[in-house]
Amino acid sequence: MDPRRNVLIHMLLYDPFRIYLHSHNHVSPLSGGQEVSAYEGQDEGDIWKVLCLEKNDKKWTRENKVRLLHEISGKYLSGSARHIFRNPIPGQIEISGTDSVGADEVWTATEGIYFPDSTMVEE
Numbered sequence: 001m002d003p004r005r006n007v008l009i010h011m012l013l014y015d016p017f018r019i020y021l022h023s024h025n026h027v028s029p030l031s032g033g034q035e036v037s038a039y040e041g042q043d044e045g046d047i048w049k050v051l052c053l054e055k056n057d058k059k060w061t062r063e064n065k066v067r068l069l070h071e072i073s074g075k076y077l078s079g080s081a082r083h084i085f086r087n088p089i090p091g092q093i094e095i096s097g098t099d100s101v102g103a104d105e106v107w108t109a110t111e112g113i114y115f116p117d118s119t120m121v122e123e
Contacts, residue, residue: 009071011046014038015113020046021077023070023097030083034075034097047071053106060109067105070097076105 012021022039029035039046049069050060057064068077075097083094098105 009047009049011042012048012068021048021068022046023073023075025073028094028096030085030094031078031080031096031098033078034070034073036077036095036097044072045070048077062109062112065106065108067101068107073097075099076101077107078104080104 013019014021017038019038019040020042021036022043022045023034023036024045026035027033047070049071051067051069052058052060053065053067060066069075070077076099077095078098078100079093079095081093083096085092085094
């Protein structure tokens with residue numbers, strides 16, 4: 001079953017530092033998935049599809065469950081307590097890209113600034 005009902009395409013910016021959620025073709029150190037990082041520049045590695053999981057969701061809003069799919073690689077953004085760093089920040093969970101689709105790939109936004117998106121694409 002394809003979980004994509006409503007698809008929004010975004011570049012996700014962490015505004016205080018002006019860096020984007022980015023992925024590229026490198027292996028992540030703990031899970032062996034695709035490395036995900038923050039990147040100052042802008043390129044095709046910054047583009048993510050936001051997949052709304054509830055069939056009635058037409059927009060990504062606060063508290064809605066979504067999956068983030070990397071546009072170039074087709075990997076889902078994933079985070080799991082099974083992959084925790086000891087250094088440099090003890091207890092930090094590795095975030096990586098994966099082919100899996102499960103609970104570790106479901107995200108909700110609880111904070112941030114939300115803007116209307118007039119470019120929604122439905123698949």
